Amino acid sequence: MNQQVRLACVSFSHLALILAWRDHPELTSEAVLVGSCSRDGRGIVLAASAAAQAMGAHIGQDLRQAELACPEAVRLRADPIRMDQLREQLRAALYECSPLVELTTDSQVYLDLGGRDARWATEAARSAHLGRSVQQVLGVPPSVGVGQSRFVALVASSKAGPGRVRRVPYGAVADFLSDWPVSMLPLPPRTVERLQGFGLQSCGDCISIPLPDLQRQLGADGLTLHRLCLGQDSALISPWREAPPCGVRRVLAGVVEDSESLRFGAAELAERLAAKLSCRGRASGRLRLLLLDEDAAEGVVTAAQPGVFWDEIEPPAPVATAEELLPPILSLFARARCRALVIEIHALDLTQPPATQSPLWAVGGARSADIGRAAARLAQRFGPELVWRVEVRAGHPGDIPEERLVWSPG
Amino acid sequence: MAALGRRYGRVVVRAGGNPNQGGLRTGIGSLDALFTTAGLPRGRLSWIGGEAGAGSFDLGLALLARMSLSLPVAVIDFDRKVDPGDVEDYGGELGNCWVVRPRTTQQGWASARSLLQAGVEFCLMLATQWPSVGRALPALLVAALEESSGVAVMGGGLTVPLEVRGRLGIELSCRRVGWSLAHGDVAGILLQLLVARSRMSPPGMGCELRIDFSRPYPKTAGIVDLGMLSSSELSDCTTLTTPLAVVAR
Numbered sequence: 001m002n003q004q005v006r007l008a009c010v011s012f013s014h015l016a017l018i019l020a021w022r023d024h025p026e027l028t029s030e031a032v033l034v035g036s037c038s039r040d041g042r043g044i045v046l047a048a049s050a051a052a053q054a055m056g057a058h059i060g061q062d063l064r065q066a067e068l069a070c071p072e073a074v075r076l077r078a079d080p081i082r083m084d085q086l087r088e089q090l091r092a093a094l095y096e097c098s099p100l101v102e103l104t105t106d107s108q109v110y111l112d113l114g115g116r117d118a119r120w121a122t123e124a125a126r127s128a129h130l131g132r133s134v135q136q137v138l139g140v141p142p143s144v145g146v147g148q149s150r151f152v153a154l155v156a157s158s159k160a161g162p163g164r165v166r167r168v169p170y171g172a173v174a175d176f177l178s179d180w181p182v183s184m185l186p187l188p189p190r191t192v193e194r195l196q197g198f199g200l201q202s203c204g205d206c207i208s209i210p211l212p213d214l215q216r217q218l219g220a221d222g223l224t225l226h227r228l229c230l231g232q233d234s235a236l237i238s239p240w241r242e243a244p245p246c247g248v249r250r251v252l253a254g255v256v257e258d259s260e261s262l263r264f265g266a267a268e269l270a271e272r273l274a275a276k277l278s279c280r281g282r283a284s285g286r287l288r289l290l291l292l293d294e295d296a297a298e299g300v301v302t303a304a305q306p307g308v309f310w311d312e313i314e315p316p317a318p319v320a321t322a323e324e325l326l327p328p329i330l331s332l333f334a335r336a337r338c339r340a341l342v343i344e345i346h347a348l349d350l351t352q353p354p355a356t357q358s359p360l361w362a363v364g365g366a367r368s369a370d371i372g373r374a375a376a377r378l379a380q381r382f383g384p385e386l387v388w389r390v391e392v393r394a395g396h397p398g399d400i401p402e403e404r405l406v407w408s409p410g
Numbered sequence: 411m412a413a414l415g416r417r418y419g420r421v422v423v424r425a426g427g428n429p430n431q432g433g434l435r436t437g438i439g440s441l442d443a444l445f446t447t448a449g450l451p452r453g454r455l456s457w458i459g460g461e462a463g464a465g466s467f468d469l470g471l472a473l474l475a476r477m478s479l480s481l482p483v484a485v486i487d488f489d490r491k492v493d494p495g496d497v498e499d500y501g502g503e504l505g506n507c508w509v510v511r512p513r514t515t516q517q518g519w520a521s522a523r524s525l526l527q528a529g530v531e532f533c534l535m536l537a538t539q540w541p542s543v544g545r546a547l548p549a550l551l552v553a554a555l556e557e558s559s560g561v562a563v564m565g566g567g568l569t570v571p572l573e574v575r576g577r578l579g580i581e582l583s584c585r586r587v588g589w590s591l592a593h594g595d596v597a598g599i600l601l602q603l604l605v606a607r608s609r610m611s612p613p614g615m616g617c618e619l620r621i622d623f624s625r626p627y628p629k630t631a632g633i634v635d636l637g638m639l640s641s642s643e644l645s646d647c648t649t650l651t652t653p654l655a656v657v658a659r
Contacts, residue, residue: 367529374528
């Protein structure tokens with residue numbers, strides 16, 4: 001094993017729960033369920049406080065089942081926008097401590113603490129600073145574990161407890177893990193059952209068994225178990241990296257000066273870009289148009305470069321299909337004031353495509369979502385008071401249209 | 411052709427309208443019989459014109475109400491004067507109706523195109539006058555219609571700009587011939603509808619309709635078919651000599 005590998009695991013309460021506690025400090029020690037909507041439209045438990053988990057609720061559970069398990073729990077709705085903001089703040093604080101950060105879940109992160117950093121003389125100072133930074137952002141004390149592998153760091157974090165740092169030096173891993181129960185090892189349940197059947201309850205018990213015997217009994221899991229008990233799991237962290245740019249490029253036969261002519265090619269560019277986004281399974285939150293003429297220099301293009309038209313647009317919702325991409329692309333072309341020899345359209349801010357379930361049982365309902373999105377794009381382009389939905393006010397509102405009808409933006 | 415289409419988009423090179431697209435049935439026998447497609451022609455732009463008060467707005471809204479029962483529809487109100495409650499009064503479903511109130515004519519045409527592309531099947535465009543909008547917007551609207559097989563109907567106005575007229579599939583002339591009275595109140599309008607110009611069939615056919623208003627008898631509001639016009643009635647219509655008549659209900 002590389003002696004330089006030092007990984008830190010930071011565990012804290014779920015971000016959704018932290019936000020709930022910020023809004024309702026009186027609920028800090030109460031049973032709290034924070035619900036969210038899954039992609040198929042079901043309500044699921046996104047976060048559960050310790051009191052709620054003690055009563056049987058757990059993360060990922062159907063919200064109704066969780067409510068049955070702990071009926072007195074306070075139920076709150078997650079705020080994804082504020083969670084994103086908090087996640088960004090947390091990520092910024094973590095990057096202060098290490099350039100390699102893996103935000104595994106909303107309650108756990110891993111960092112690479114290998115190598116030296118001039119700001120901290122020792123690993124202890126660095127990991128303490130890490131804990132303080134996270135506490136400053138979240139407002140709750142995290143538990144920090146540092147070890148030679150992911151598993152060791154995770155166990156160290158679990159043993160440390162909130163507000164503390166537990167570091168496991170090289171050479172002390174076997175002793176450190178000796179009392180760790182096999183039921184908490186990342187192994188298949190059947191393997192754990194067999195180990196318990198053999199009377200092996202902890203890592204210390206397992207490490208006393210020779211590796212060939214473990215492999216004979218457990219197969220490949222035997223080797224995994226042996227390595228885990230020695231803290232030699234080879235899994236490293238997967239740091240977040242910016243995805244390579246996604247875009248399309250079109251070289252025209254000659255310089256085109258009329259933006260109306262450029263718009264004729266928009267449909268083809270939208271289809272090509274949609275195909276690329278489809279391959280990645282992503283949607284774009286921002287589109288960038290680059291028009292280069294014959295004076296534009298080769299290589300890296302910047303907005304201030306001569307011969308370059310550079311414009312961006314943010315659609316009202318992330319766009320993924322050709323039909324969704326075409327209107328913002330047309331809007332970009334409509335703004336273009338430049339000679340163009342090369343057209344480039346880049347899809348930026350790639351996110352998960354929005355999942356919607358159309359109300360198929362309603363008349364025209366399958367198309368209502370599409371029409372609603374088109375109305376939103378029109379409102380963004382021409383102003384909010386363009387497309388309207390109208391309904392008749394309940395009761396006896398009279399004949400005067402202003403009193404009889406309820407107008408809402410389409 | 412394929413290379414041109416790829417280079418400049420599908421709009422620049424396209425075939426004529428698909429004759430097999432059929433029509434959108436209105437459920438009014440005489441009105442459907444005016445079209446060879448047995449209904450409002452799909453993929454084409456239609457115009458119901460007439461003088462102010464001729465009944466083209468009422469006819470358009472009554473048709474929109476019928477369509478809204480089974481299809482997503484939109485009304486582009488260029489003059490910002492239409493009362494969408496009329497759709498409800500004519501027995502329509504406002505939940506399926508999008509109302510667009512554009513500030514400029516260009517916004518209205520662009521909105522109609524976008525909504526048709528998004529899935530609206532019947533788009534009613536109402537205006538008392540049709541100012542010139544250039545060639546691109548009508549061309550793009552017709553392209554969207556052909557692609558989506560939707561129906562767009564322009565209602566109102568005595569004339570349309572030349573660039574729009576060239577894109578029309580059928581022109582219907584609407585004329586008020588009288589009022590329907592009930593207990594001394596005006597309860598409806600009698601109108602004649604003539605095919606003034608058509609790209610799909612010889613012009614000259616006509617029908618007579620009665621549109622019952624929602625007041626004072628809301629339950630009977632809607633279009634009543636009074637049958638096709640005979641050749642003698644048609645000749646009267648074309649010379650515009652038939653006097654306005656008051657017909658008792």
